[in-house]
Amino acid sequence: MKRVALWAPLAIFALVFVVVISGLVKPGETVVRSAMVGKPVPDFALPAMVPGKPGLSAATFRQGQPRLLNVFASWCVPCIAEAPQLLRLKAAGVPIDAIAVRDTGTAIAGFLARNGDPYARIGSDSASRVQMALGSSGVPETFVVDGRGIVVKQIIGDIRPEQVDEIVQAVRAAR
């Protein structure tokens, strides 16, 4: 066995060590990001969730105006935390639509009554199909969609107060 080969195991260990250190120092993402950012909103048409508020379809997002698409549910606790931020966004003139995942009309009506209603439209996604088509893996999540129906940005988790301005900027820039 050549002299060089004897040092190979140490070299291999050093390589493993480097890999492992990079895992410690730069921990991998704990959330699953959607791969649909930069792509068009997939085609869908969801029925209405509550009376008086229309259902949601992909066509809404191709009308030339950037909109927010909020994925939420009445059983989702962080959604309550982000409700004030959504109302602020609505007040700032940002149109917001929603899909309610695995939910019922009465529960959603109750949620809106308790936490406010920033939504123009709410679609009922009872089997998470549209949630999956968007590449969303949990609630709440918010997508910024530009006027041509392309997904521009994904916000995972509830919207924090500090993020509101940044989202308004993103919506204006997505024209």
Added chain:
Amino acid sequence: MRGRVLTALLLVAAPATAQPVTPPAPYANVQLADPAKEASAKALMETLRCLVCQGQSIADSDADMAADMRALVRERIDKGEAPASIRAWLVSRYGDYVTYDPPLSALTWPLWLAPIALLLAGIWVARSSFRRRAR
């Protein structure tokens, strides 16, 4: 009667985590009628990752998102779609994270090449242990 009341109480007293109020999608927990299709769906489900779990396939998970993904897989297999196409659809939504079978790409070719490479390297190392055949 008391048994039934107690049963109902237990169901209600079950851990009060935030749970959806709707029943699971059809086909989340119901098998396809055609055994060949069900086997194909099962095989695919065992290679798709549950996105909200700590390292389980959607076949092995109690999570609601996993149930919905199972329903999606079964419905599409039932309609005749190929497993590879369903996997590709999910990858186009969630990236390679969702499949336990890493696709061969610029990033993963060392991974797939490793078995052969290791075998060859090992044979080369082992050569030195053998006696040179006397000519």
Added chain:
Amino acid sequence: MIAEAGLAALWFAGALAALQLAMAAIGIARNRDDVSAAVRPVAIVQGLLSALAMILLIWLFLRSDMSVKLVVENSHSAKPWLYKFAGAWGNHEGSMLLWVTILGLAGGAVAIFERTLAERTLTATLGAQAVIALGFYAFLLFSSNPFARLSPAAPDGLGLNPLLQDPGLAFHPPTLYAGYVGLSVAFSFAVGALVTRDVGPAFARAMRPWVLIAWIFLTLGITAGSYWAYYELGWGGWWFWDPVENASLMPWLAATALLHSVTVLATRDGLRAWTVMLAVVAFSMSMIGTFLVRSGILTSVHAFAVDPERGAFILALLAIYIGGALALFAARIGTVRAGTTFDPVSREGGLVANNLLLSVILGIVLIGTLYPIVAASFGVQLSVGPPFFNKAAGPIALLLVAVMAAGPLLRWRRDEGRAVIARMALPIGATVAAAITLMFVWPGVLAWAGLSLAAGLAVASVAPLWKRNLRRTPLFTYGMVIAHLGIAVSLAGMASDSAFTQETLVAVRAGEPARVGPYQVTLDGISPVIGDNWSALEARLSVVRGTQARVLHPQLRFFANPPTSTNESAILTALDGQLYTVLGQPDAQGRWQLRLWWKPFVTLIWFGGVLIALGGMLSLIGRVRRERRTMLRAEWA
């Protein structure tokens, strides 16, 4: 008071480890035999002190002492005593203390029982053991103190994770750790032998029993873990190539290779470099596994609580120990490498192939487990799971099975290819017969190959016994036969489970029957049940097969501390497989979800594992007896 005593015991043990190291270093460097002689007793006391610390921690758990932080975070006064006891190691700090205890006791055992090794090498070995112990004592004392107090004391604890509240917790970790950490002895032997340049047959004969002991425990620990996950997690899976599972498999692969290699060194003075390298690699894999499981860099169902700071500490220890040992290897092995050489077609050649293939599988598992981290550094999230491992390692493992079948039938030093094939006629015949028969049921390529090779291996493993006087066959030959047979049995079970399992998912009301495999399962009713620290909904299932009728009780169990629910499966074991039943959620129409599996011959997987360990035990007893007889004969002569 008890907690402080435990902590004090730990500090004393650490101090003794430092003393042990110093004395070993001085004894060898300065050739001071008197100093070297004192190393043995120090090692024994160090082991006993760490055991004392562990006993005191268990005592704290049993008494539910809520002034100790660890007890509060992981226990509860209402828990059954068995889970208080086992819960002592059902968490990071406690399991690290168990690790260190076994490390100390293993060192102490070497100090007490090792009589055949040269005194200088033994001193070096105990010194190496002390170096390892020091690092882990430091880790415990400075970063993971199990005896930390909570002030003011809590009224009660947070309870133990319900998935761990199972007899498996009492058995699986201690057995697994005895294996993992037992490999430290092999590591220390290798380092000791490199330091004193004493790598030869005598060294191998001395190291072999220690390797066997660790390997037997590791085999049992992995088998137990697999069965525990199978019945506890509720989906009938027994291996998922999960990072924590891989962390236990990698040391086992290295230890198996080491086991075979050390025999070649002991009997033929060959494979010196391989043996020393494998001894270093085996324990290195144990340490890397310990690191992976506790650092949080990989996601797993089985992972411990995540803490990157602790991960960094262990990583530093790893760098010192593994880097140091590998550097020592590279520097010294050149001077001890003169062993005998042999033909490729020979028993030694077969064992080299065995080492090679096991190392390749080890490499594949390591690369596959770490690859998601590599991908993450490029910003890509990847999952590497069963499809990769089965496709990559499966064929190599099957090749290994073929080598395993031929190996014991090969002659030492030199053999003829044609003669070997003639000796293998019956096993090859069995394989072909099985392969043809199975084509009628076509279980899939991997399972077909697996079952056929298992048949061949089963025949080949008993072949060494033919034409032998069975009463005069050494015990360790029986050990080899049974261990290899165990592999064949296990492989048959794995292939059968993956190919022939039948699953039925139904939603039924009381009285509606369901079918799975040869069984008809009817839900009789659901009733509430109260346990020690849980309440449950229990189903009564009437299970009928032909004329046989049984009753099974799967449960949906609810715990209060911490609040969770678990599925308790109900399993019926028959001679030809298991019926696995799980109760699911009810739907709005009052029907109950049932998950039913018929798993033919699945129990062979773990039965095979036990056979493998049994083979190891027979080998161990056989070798120790042979050693003693040789020593006695030498004394008489």
